[in-house]
Structure formats: structure tokens, C-alpha cells
Amino acid sequence: MSGLIAILKKNVRQYMMVIALAVAMISFGLLTDGIFFRPVNLTNLVLQNSYVLILAVGMLLCTLTGNVDLSVGSIVCFIGALCGVMMVDLQWNPYVAMLVALLVGALIGMWQGFWIAFVNVPPFIATLAGMLVFRGLGQVIMKGQTKAPFPREFQLISSGYIPDPFGGFAVGKLNFHVFTLLIGLLIVALITFSEIKKRKKQKEYDFDILPAGVWLGKVIFIATVLVAFTVVFAVYKGFPNILILLGILVIAYQFVASKTVQGRHIYALGGNRKAAELSGVKVRWVMFWIYTNMAILAAVAAMVFTARLNSATPKAGQNFEMDAIAACYVGGSAVSGGVGTIIGAVVGGLFIGVLNNGMSIIGISTDWQQAIKGFVLLAAVAFDLYSKSRSSKVS
Amino acid sequence: MPNESILLSMKHITKTFPGVKALDDVSLDVNECEIHALVGENGAGKSTLMKVLSGVYPYGTYDGDIYFQGKRCTFSSIRQSEQAGIVIIHQELALSPYLSIAENMFIGDERAKFNVINWDRTREDALKYMERVGLRENPNLPVNKLGVGKQQMVEIAKALAKNAKLLILDEPTSALNQKDSEHLLEILKELRDKSNISSVLISHKLNEVASVADSITILRDGKTIETLQVERAKDGSVSIGEERIIKGMVGREITDMFPKRNNPIGDVLFEIKDWTVLNPDNPERKKLDGVNIAVRSGEVVGLAGLVGAGRTELAMSVFGRAYGKSITGQTLIEGAAVDISTIPKAISHGVAYVPEDRKELGLVMIQNVKENTTIAKLKKISNMAVINEHDENKVAEDFCKRLNTKTPTILQMTGNLSGGNQQKVVLSKWLFTDPRVLILDEPTRGIDVGAKHEIYTIINSLAAQGMACILISSEMPEIIGMSDRIYVMSEGRITAELSGKTATQEEIMRNILNN
Numbered sequence: 001m002s003g004l005i006a007i008l009k010k011n012v013r014q015y016m017m018v019i020a021l022a023v024a025m026i027s028f029g030l031l032t033d034g035i036f037f038r039p040v041n042l043t044n045l046v047l048q049n050s051y052v053l054i055l056a057v058g059m060l061l062c063t064l065t066g067n068v069d070l071s072v073g074s075i076v077c078f079i080g081a082l083c084g085v086m087m088v089d090l091q092w093n094p095y096v097a098m099l100v101a102l103l104v105g106a107l108i109g110m111w112q113g114f115w116i117a118f119v120n121v122p123p124f125i126a127t128l129a130g131m132l133v134f135r136g137l138g139q140v141i142m143k144g145q146t147k148a149p150f151p152r153e154f155q156l157i158s159s160g161y162i163p164d165p166f167g168g169f170a171v172g173k174l175n176f177h178v179f180t181l182l183i184g185l186l187i188v189a190l191i192t193f194s195e196i197k198k199r200k201k202q203k204e205y206d207f208d209i210l211p212a213g214v215w216l217g218k219v220i221f222i223a224t225v226l227v228a229f230t231v232v233f234a235v236y237k238g239f240p241n242i243l244i245l246l247g248i249l250v251i252a253y254q255f256v257a258s259k260t261v262q263g264r265h266i267y268a269l270g271g272n273r274k275a276a277e278l279s280g281v282k283v284r285w286v287m288f289w290i291y292t293n294m295a296i297l298a299a300v301a302a303m304v305f306t307a308r309l310n311s312a313t314p315k316a317g318q319n320f321e322m323d324a325i326a327a328c329y330v331g332g333s334a335v336s337g338g339v340g341t342i343i344g345a346v347v348g349g350l351f352i353g354v355l356n357n358g359m360s361i362i363g364i365s366t367d368w369q370q371a372i373k374g375f376v377l378l379a380a381v382a383f384d385l386y387s388k389s390r391s392s393k394v395s
Numbered sequence: 396m397p398n399e400s401i402l403l404s405m406k407h408i409t410k411t412f413p414g415v416k417a418l419d420d421v422s423l424d425v426n427e428c429e430i431h432a433l434v435g436e437n438g439a440g441k442s443t444l445m446k447v448l449s450g451v452y453p454y455g456t457y458d459g460d461i462y463f464q465g466k467r468c469t470f471s472s473i474r475q476s477e478q479a480g481i482v483i484i485h486q487e488l489a490l491s492p493y494l495s496i497a498e499n500m501f502i503g504d505e506r507a508k509f510n511v512i513n514w515d516r517t518r519e520d521a522l523k524y525m526e527r528v529g530l531r532e533n534p535n536l537p538v539n540k541l542g543v544g545k546q547q548m549v550e551i552a553k554a555l556a557k558n559a560k561l562l563i564l565d566e567p568t569s570a571l572n573q574k575d576s577e578h579l580l581e582i583l584k585e586l587r588d589k590s591n592i593s594s595v596l597i598s599h600k601l602n603e604v605a606s607v608a609d610s611i612t613i614l615r616d617g618k619t620i621e622t623l624q625v626e627r628a629k630d631g632s633v634s635i636g637e638e639r640i641i642k643g644m645v646g647r648e649i650t651d652m653f654p655k656r657n658n659p660i661g662d663v664l665f666e667i668k669d670w671t672v673l674n675p676d677n678p679e680r681k682k683l684d685g686v687n688i689a690v691r692s693g694e695v696v697g698l699a700g701l702v703g704a705g706r707t708e709l710a711m712s713v714f715g716r717a718y719g720k721s722i723t724g725q726t727l728i729e730g731a732a733v734d735i736s737t738i739p740k741a742i743s744h745g746v747a748y749v750p751e752d753r754k755e756l757g758l759v760m761i762q763n764v765k766e767n768t769t770i771a772k773l774k775k776i777s778n779m780a781v782i783n784e785h786d787e788n789k790v791a792e793d794f795c796k797r798l799n800t801k802t803p804t805i806l807q808m809t810g811n812l813s814g815g816n817q818q819k820v821v822l823s824k825w826l827f828t829d830p831r832v833l834i835l836d837e838p839t840r841g842i843d844v845g846a847k848h849e850i851y852t853i854i855n856s857l858a859a860q861g862m863a864c865i866l867i868s869s870e871m872p873e874i875i876g877m878s879d880r881i882y883v884m885s886e887g888r889i890t891a892e893l894s895g896k897t898a899t900q901e902e903i904m905r906n907i908l909n910n
Contacts, residue, residue: 201784205792208804259782259784260777261777261781264766264773267759268759268762271759271760271761271762272759272761274755275755275756275757276770278714278717278748280739280772282739338759338762339761
């Protein structure tokens with residue numbers, strides 16, 4: 001039992017976040033008489049927050065180094081404007097235009113990464129400059145106009161759903177999206193399998209492990225939640241395209257961060273830059289690629305956002321950087337760097353998204369929503385520091 | 396002596412840090428109107444003693460009593476000790492570079508009424524104190540426009556402005572040239588004779604100590620060894636010479652603290668030739684000047700010298716140019732020139748550097764034992780950039796066993812380990828890179844005796860495997876006990892090469908000081 005408490009204490013931050021998310025969702029479910037959990041609302045929740053979550057994935061890597069990227073909101077505006085010029089004004093092939101947008105995103109990232117990594121401009125300053133530059137340039141190329149409408153293929157990024165080659169499956173009044181169900185079940189199977197494998201490894205090395213009952217409960221809980229959400233999506237129109245894109249990004253980045261040499265280098269740099277450098281980590285290049293990657297993801301977010309609105313506007317992307325940064329810190333990143341996970345940032349982003357969505361449904365004004373989000377951020381970080389100072393006193 | 400009454404008396408001071416007894420029943424008496432020198436090797440406890448005195452380590456965190464001007468002191472902060480009249484001037488000056496001399500002098504004690512600063516009085520008072528230390532400058536000048544010597548004078552003037560009765564100077568002349576040093580010592584004498592201000596002078600420059608001090612207390616291994624009274628004849632000759640002080644400082648005998656090593660020594664494996672490096676903070680000065688070093692396979696070569704002699708800078712500038720500017724010179728492995736001008740290149744050529752400061756430079760304290768062990772050569776346990784967790788766990792477990800690292804599991808954060816075990820993790824990290832040349836910078840600093848002995852044993856076994864080891868240490872018994880050969884460094888140059896078998900501490904000290 002004491003072992004269990006020790007493990008829970010050690011991971012209190014992670015568990016707290018998931019619990020907080022669950023509590024928030026269930027509370028909104030009750031407060032809205034179930035409207036919150038309706039398939040159409042959950043689909044909306046994903047669509048509304050997808051671009052912030054995509055940004056949060058990249059931002060997490062920045063926060064791991066102890067820094068942030070303030071320019072992403074403006075890059076969203078600039079790339080959106082560029083897409084508008086290419087697809088609306090010039091009538092380019094949307095796929096070619098999307099590729100160009102990604103490349104321009106990469107160039108923007110390299111530009112910022114260059115100043116940060118090789119000229120030692122503090123990231124805060126370099127990206128603050130980027131924030132002003134790209135907002136300005138975005139407005140310049142739009143000449144103050146809104147660009148719309150976008151081609152159908154482009155809009156599908158955000159408004160489309162995955163096809164169902166099996167043609168659906170009707171049970172009574174409900175029509176299930178079979179492909180969605182299959183994907184959902186596959187994911188549940190993969191997660192269960194990896195949990196079993198992980199536990200076996202941990203036993204082999206005599207690490208602290210959860211007691212069998214608790215572990216089983218955890219796996220069953222995760223599986224149940226995932227199955228439930230899959231079913232909810234399956235009875236509506238299936239998984240939205242954007243959810244699949246998001247899922248692939250999260251899994252890929254989680255893999256890179258936790259399993260690869262590059263990921264390890266990022267964490268080492270964030271934990272102690274000098275020690276990492278003396279251990280042969282090419283810290284300048286790591287910084288360069290992190291900021292390049294961030295801008296590429298900002299370009300992805302720009303396309304998702306533009307496709308969803310079906311228009312490019314000069315105000316697009318405002319405060320997105322703040323939402324993404326908040327997602328990372330709410331999700332457990334340390335301000336000093338070196339601590340944080342992709343999954344944590346996504347959970348943090350979802351938590352903020354759920355608050356937004358739930359509060360909108362029960363009719364709290366956006367002004368209040370803003371203030372409440374602020375308090376949540378403050379509380380999350382304060383709790384983090386508090387639990388850290390307590391655990392350090394114990395040991 | 397004009398007045399023999401005791402100003403400061405520290406009695407039976409004992410201060411322990413986790414795992415280390417930094418001060419063990421140390422007593423120190425400072426008379427009124429005297430310059431009292433405090434000498435000892437690095438780590439002997441001088442700075443710790445002064446931190447106890449000035450309240451950096453508050454009352455209650457040490458054992459023993461302090462009496463100042465006859466009153467028992469229980470300082471809990473620097474502010475309280477300053478109010479009592481004890482002012483410490485640290486090795487690194489604590490001036491705010493862009494503020495003026497006058498502003499610096501009264502920081503925290505501004506000449507103000509209702510929080511509005513009276514600039515006329517500030518300047519007037521500043522001039523008064525500046526005159527006492529012989530500083531003829533405009534009080535409005537920002538201190539970064541002054542040389543180090545004059546900045547030191549600003550510090551002393553600042554101390555006088557606090558009504559100091561006892562000045563503590565921690566290696567005040569280490570950064571000064573000859574002329575500035577002499578001036579500073581003159582000022583100390585003047586303050587003693589004219590203003591009845593006593594000083595405690597911590598210094599490695601024994602010629603200074605012998606020439607200026609009225610009495611000398613020698614510390615060694617956290618204990619008071621002796622206090623010498625210096626008699627000064629009319630012709631300026633003194634009763635205590637440098638030799639006498641050195642004997643007191645290094646007087647301990649080497650027992651079997653250092654395990655024997657009998658492996659054969661091979662051919663020259665690693666060479667550094669004509670290594671010259673400019674100081675990046677002050678590019679007009681050479682930090683290293685034409686250094687030549689050769690290490691054979693299976694050999695442990697010691698680098699002896701005082702702090703600031705350039706030993707760490709030599710190691711770091713060689714290891715991937717992690718230090719320095721305009722580096723010139725050659726590095727050779729087995730007689731062939733090698734390019735180790737970046738850290739990844741150095742690692743791939745089998746050069747490893749275990750840094751002096753393991754918390755700042757050696758470890759990522761918020762990462763676990765496993766992650767710290769493998770970070771310098773993740774390639775070895777990964778396939779297409781994906782880390783093989785199984786191999787990684789095995790590597791970390793193996794090293795813990797091999798070096799006897801005491802940790803609950805390899806997932807323990809290194810920040811939670813003791814100093815000795817942290818050092819073993821750093822060693823693991825570098826051994827994992829399969830080095831042929833291992834540079835160890837103060838590998839036993841701040842760790843207890845048992846772990847020290849273990850580290851020495853590890854170094855011996857590495858040498859026996861044919862590694863070329865360079866050992867940097869400020870502890871002379873360690874250098875003598877561990878090294879086959881010893882290079883003595885002083886002010887960026889090699890001043891002597893001695894055999895480890897026959898070298899004595901006096902000989903090393905002489906070669907350092909005679910420079």
C-alpha cells in the first residue's frame with residue numbers, strides 16, 4: 001500500500017490532470033443535461049480545439065527547453081493569408097498550395113531558429129519579433145481583405161469525416177460508422193498490448209510498479225473511455241479527418257520525444273544545457289530544429305483553422321500562442337524546462353477546450369471564460385510548485 | 396602591538412554538510428588592530444569558517460560559539476553580522492556594474508530622507524570613504540569603468556561606510572596585478588594603524604601573507620592546525636617564512652588512502668602541443684601559454700596547481716574547445732594529429748572529460764541515473780535513432796554494479812543521490828563512451844573518504860586497462876598518491892614536471908609559488 005501511495009505521489013501531477021479533465025467533463029455533462037456528451041458537441045469540441053492542440057504539440061518542445069514561441073499565432077495568420085492568395089486569388093491546385101504553405105512554414109521556422117540558435121537571440125525576443133513581423137506581413141499580403149471561399153478539397157481538412165468503406169451498420173434507429181469502430185478497437189488493443197509489455201519490462205528490472213489490481217483498473221478505465229468515445233463518434237458521422245490527423249501527430253511526437261535520440265537530447269538540453277553540451281549534444285542544432293518544427297506545425301494549424309472558417313482573415317490566429325503555451329503549462333511542463341510530455345500538453349489543451357466548450361453551452365460569457373482560463377493556468381502552475389516543494393521536503 | 400585585547404573569538408566551531416565534516420572543532424582568535432591571515436589548501440575550510448562567521452550559515456546550523464567585542468553572536472543573516480561590524484568581501488566582487496561608485500557604496504544603506512536620495516550627501520560621504528582607501532576617482536563613475544584593483548577599493552570603502560570593525564577578505568589579490576596587490580595590502584595596514592580596523596586575510600599567496608600578517612592561522616582538513624605569531628624586526632625581516640607556512644598547510648602524511656597500481660605503462664597515447672588559449676572574458680590575456688603535455692597509455696598524470704592556474708581551462712579547451720578563444724596548438728593521439736575541435740568529435744576520438752562541477756556541468760539533475768548514463772553516446776544503444784530501452788536498462792544496471800553506485804533503481808533522479816554516487820554516475824557516462832583518454836577534473840571534490848577511495852580504485856583499474864588518465868586536483872596528497880607523473884601549472888604555464896614517486900608537497904608548492 002505504501003508503495004502505491006509513493007507511486008501516486010510521484011505521479012500526482014499526471015493523475016491530477018487526467019482526474020481534473022474527467023471531473024470537468026462529467027460536471028459539464030450533468031450541468032448541460034447531457035448536451036455536452038452529444039456526438040455533435042464532442043465532434044465540435046475536437047474541431048474547435050484542433051489547431052490549439054496542434055500548436056501545443058510543437059510548443060511543448062519549446063517549453064522543454066525552458067522557452068516559448070510567441071510567433072505562432074501570427075504565423076497562423078500569415079500562412080492563412082498565403083493560402084488565401086494561392087487558392088482564392090490565384091486559383092492554384094489546393095494540394096500544391098498546401099505543400100507550398102508547409103514549405104514556407106519551414107522557412108519561417110528556420111529563420112527564427114537561426115537567430116535563436118546561432119546568434120543567441122533569446123527565444124522570447126526572436127519570437128516576439130516574429131509575432132510582429134508575420135502579423136504585419138500577413139496583413140500586407142491580404143491588403144486588409146478577407147479571402148474566401150476556399151476550394152472544397154481544402155475545406156475537407158476540417159469539415160470532412162473519414163469514409164466508411166463498409167457502408168455503415170444499422171442497429172435500430174442508430175447507424176454505426178464501421179470503419180470508425182474498427183479504428184477505435186484497434187487503438188484500444190494497441191494500448192492494452194503496450195501496457196502489458198511495459199509492465200513486463202518494469203517487473204524484469206525491479207522498478208516500482210502499480211499493484212496488479214490498480215493497474216488492471218487503470219487499463220480497463222482507459223479502454224472503456226476510448227470505446228465509449230469511439231461509439232459516440234461512430235453513431236454520428238464517424239471520426240472527423242482532423243481527429244485522425246491530430247492522433248497521428250500526437251502519437252508521432254510522443255514517440256519522438258520519449259523513444260528517440262533526438263527526444264532525449266531535447267530533454268537533456270532542457271534539464272541542464274551546459275551538461276548536455278559537454279555530453280556532446282549539439283545544443284544549437286537542437287534549438288534550431290525545435291523552432292523550425294514549431295513553425296511547420298503552425299503552418300499545419302493555419303491550414304486547419306483557415307479550412308474550418310473557410311476564409312483567411314487579418315485577425316486569424318490572435319492569442320493562439322497564449323492558448324498553446326497555457327496548454328503546455330496546465331499539462332505539467334516546468335517553466336524552467338526539462339519536464340513535460342506531449343500527452344500532458346494535449347490533456348492540458350483539452351482541459352482548456354472542455355472549459356471553453358462547457359462554459360459556452362451553459363451560457364457563461366466569453367469575458368468570464370477568459371478570466372476563468374487565467375485562474376486555471378495560475379492554479380495549475382501553483383499546484384505544481386506546491387507539490388514539488390512538498391515532495392522535495394519529504395526526501 | 397598597541398592593543399592586545401581580543402576582538403573576535405570563534406570557539407569550537409563544527410559544521411557538517413551531508414556526508415562531509417567541513418569544520419571540525421575549529422577555533423580562531425583575532426586581536427584588535429591586527430591583520431590575521433587564514434591559510435590552507437582548497438577545501439581546508441577557510442571559506443566555510445568565514446561563512447559561519449558572517450551569518451551566511453545562520454546560527455543554529457553549526458556547533459560552537461562566536462564572540463565579537465566580548466558579546467556572544469547569534470547571526471542569522473549577513474545583515475546582522477554587518478550591523479555588528481563584520482564585513483566580508485568576497486572573491487567575486489559584489490558590485491552592480493552599471494551603478495556609480497557612490498551608488499554602489501551605499502546600496503542598502505542609501506543616504507536618503509523619506510526614501511528620497513540626497514545626492515549631495517551621497518557624493519560627499521562617498522568621497523570621504525574613497526579618500527581613506529586612496530581612491531581618487533569621480534564618485535559618479537560607473538564601477539565597470541574601473542579596473543579590478545580599483546573595484547576592490549570600492550568594496551573596501553563600502554565596508555568602511557558600514558562602520559566595519561573587522562574586514563574579511565577572501566583572496567582579495569587573486570585577480571590583481573603586483574602593483575594593485577601591494578596597494579591593497581598597504582591600505583589594510585593603514586586601516587589597522589590609523590582606524591583600529593582588523594582584517595582577516597584569506598590568501599594563497601604566501602609571500603603576501605608572510606609580509607603583511609601579524610598572525611597566521613593554518614587550517615587543514617577542517618581543523619585548526621596552529622596559529623603562528625609573526626614577529627617583525629626593525630629591518631623588515633620576519634620570523635615566519637613561507638617554508639614554515641607550507642609545512643603547516645600540507646603536513647599530513649599519506650597512508651594507504653591511495654591504492655597501489657602496478658600496471659605496465661605503454662607508449663605515449665595522447666599529447667597536447669604548444670597549447671595557447673586566450674581568456675574569452677579578457678582577450679588580451681593568455682589563459683594558457685604554450686602548454687605541452689604527454690600522457691602514456693596506462694599512466695595517470697597529475698596536474699597540480701592552485702585554483703585559477705588554468706588546469707580546468709586546459710582540459711575544457713582541449714575537450715571540444717568548450718572553453719577559450721583563439722585556441723592554437725595541436726592534439727595528437729598515438730602520434731597522429733586528431734581533430735577534436737567539437738565535443739562530438741572529441742567523444743568519437745575517445746576523449747572524455749569528467750568536469751569539476753558535477754551539478755552544473757556533469758549531470759542533468761532532474762533526469763534519472765539511466766538517462767544520465769547513456770546521454771553522451773546514445774548511438775551505441777539505438778537503431779535508426781530509436782533508443783532500445785532494453786539495452787539502455789542493461790547498460791545502466793551494469794555500470795551501477797561495476798562502479799558500486801548506490802541507488803534504489805536506475806530510475807532514481809540523480810539530484811537525489813549523494814555526491815559520491817553522483818560522481819559515479821558521471822564516471823559511468825564517460826566510461827560508456829569507451830574513452831582512451833580520460834580527463835578527471837577534481838573527481839573527489841566534496842565527497843566522503845570512503846567514496847574517494849572507491850574512485851581511486853576505479854581510476855587505477857582504468858589505467859590498468861590501458862587508458863591514459865589526466866588527473867586534475869587541488870588536493871596535493873591526491874595528486875602525489877595517484878600520479879605516475881605530475882605537471883605543475885601556474886598562471887597558464889607548466890612550471891615543472893615531477894615524478895609521482897619522489898615528488899613532495901613542499902616541492903610542488905615551491906614550484907607553484909616560485910613562479
